Amino acid sequence: MRKGAFPVNGPKAAGVIVEGIKTGAIKKAVEQGADLLEVRVDSFVDLDPASLAVSLRKLKKISGLPIILTVRSKKEGGLQPLSDRTRAALFEALIPYSDIVDIELSSSGIIENVVNSAKRNGKTVIISHHDFKSTPGDAALRDIIKKSRGKGADIIKIAAHAGSLRDLKRLARALLGDDDLIIIAMGEKGVASRVFFPMLGSLITYGSVTGKGKTAPGQLTLMEIKEAFKKYATA
Numbered sequence: 286m287r288k289g290a291f292p293v294n295g296p297k298a299a300g301v302i303v304e305g306i307k308t309g310a311i312k313k314a315v316e317q318g319a320d321l322l323e324v325r326v327d328s329f330v331d332l333d334p335a336s337l338a339v340s341l342r343k344l345k346k347i348s349g350l351p352i353i354l355t356v357r358s359k360k361e362g363g364l365q366p367l368s369d370r371t372r373a374a375l376f377e378a379l380i381p382y383s384d385i386v387d388i389e390l391s392s393s394g395i396i397e398n399v400v401n402s403a404k405r406n407g408k409t410v411i412i413s414h415h416d417f418k419s420t421p422g423d424a425a426l427r428d429i430i431k432k433s434r435g436k437g438a439d440i441i442k443i444a445a446h447a448g449s450l451r452d453l454k455r456l457a458r459a460l461l462g463d464d465d466l467i468i469i470a471m472g473e474k475g476v477a478s479r480v481f482f483p484m485l486g487s488l489i490t491y492g493s494v495t496g497k498g499k500t501a502p503g504q505l506t507l508m509e510i511k512e513a514f515k516k517y518a519t520a
Contacts, residue, residue: 296483296518297321299353300494300507303328303364306340311347314494318511321385323353323491326375327363334378341382353411353489354383361389361415362501369394380406387411387442390433400437412438416445417471417502420452426459430466440488442467444501447475460485469501476503480513 299321300314306324314322322344326337345352356372357363367375373395380386386403388396390412403410412433421429426443433441441463447453447470460468460482468487470478483490492507505513 296514297489298483298507298510298514299323299489299491301325301491301504302344302494305329305331306337306344308347310494311344314507315348315350317494317507319348319350319492319494319507321351321353321489322348323355323387324383325355325357325364326379327355327357327359327365327367327372332367332371332375334375337375338378338382341379345382351384352382353385353387354379355387357387358389358392361391361413362417373398377402380408383408385409385411385440387413390414390429390436396436404437409439410437411440411442411467412436413442413444413467415501418446420445420447420455420470423455423458426455430459430463438465440465440467442469442489444469444471446470446472446502447478448472449474453478457482457485460487471502473503476505479503479505480510480517483514484518 297320300319301323302310303325341352356375359366376399380402386399386408388399400410414429429443430441445456447456453470456468456470460466466487467489468482479490490510492505492510494507
């Protein structure tokens with residue numbers, strides 16, 4: 286893994302940038318203490334690769350923070366339906382201007398090319414899996430991790446809906462049983478995981494910058510996460 290993508294020790298929070306790269310939102314994320322920024326390109330209206338490349342350079346210059354490039358597929362929570370061809374073109378154009386690249390394990394049509402492009406450009410690769418209905422069983426979680434490593438993941442992200450304390454424990458076991466993971470429990474019962482799983486080793490947690498741009502069930506604001514870190518992670 287390219288360690289330069291992680292500027293601080295301890296729990297790290299990414300501010301999620303949605304619906305375009307706007308100076309006000311960028312500055313707000315920095316003021317709120319973001320350690321990284323996730324750019325959710327799938328939420329943008331303007332998807333012209335050339336103009337987005339200019340915007341990413343601007344984002345980097347204003348924030349000075351590592352950038353996670355995400356063009357999420359609709360079936361795993363993307364905010365609009367984008368074809369594999371469109372997503373592949375966006376990744377290819379924007380990877381040079383990012384630090385970390387997130388691609389879903391289920392994106393079988395484009396994952397190999399996206400990972401290879403990221404590696405050629407010296408970027409850290411997150412391979413992700415999202416389940417908005419349930420938490421996979423222990424064996425399924427291990428299988429996701431194994432398959433993601435086989436596809437070239439530097440980091441594996443698993444976000445799953447937690448409907449019970451048992452689900453939370455299952456996700457915590459997966460987190461404690463392996464390295465270089467991002468584990469998130471989604472939904473009302475999973476909210477605490479967004480603060481406390483990073484203290485158990487989950488590499489990144491994600492928070493909305495404005496409070497209106499939440500991209501997953503149970504997502505906290507960046508400010509809420511950073512305040513909780515101050516309260517609990519420095520004890």
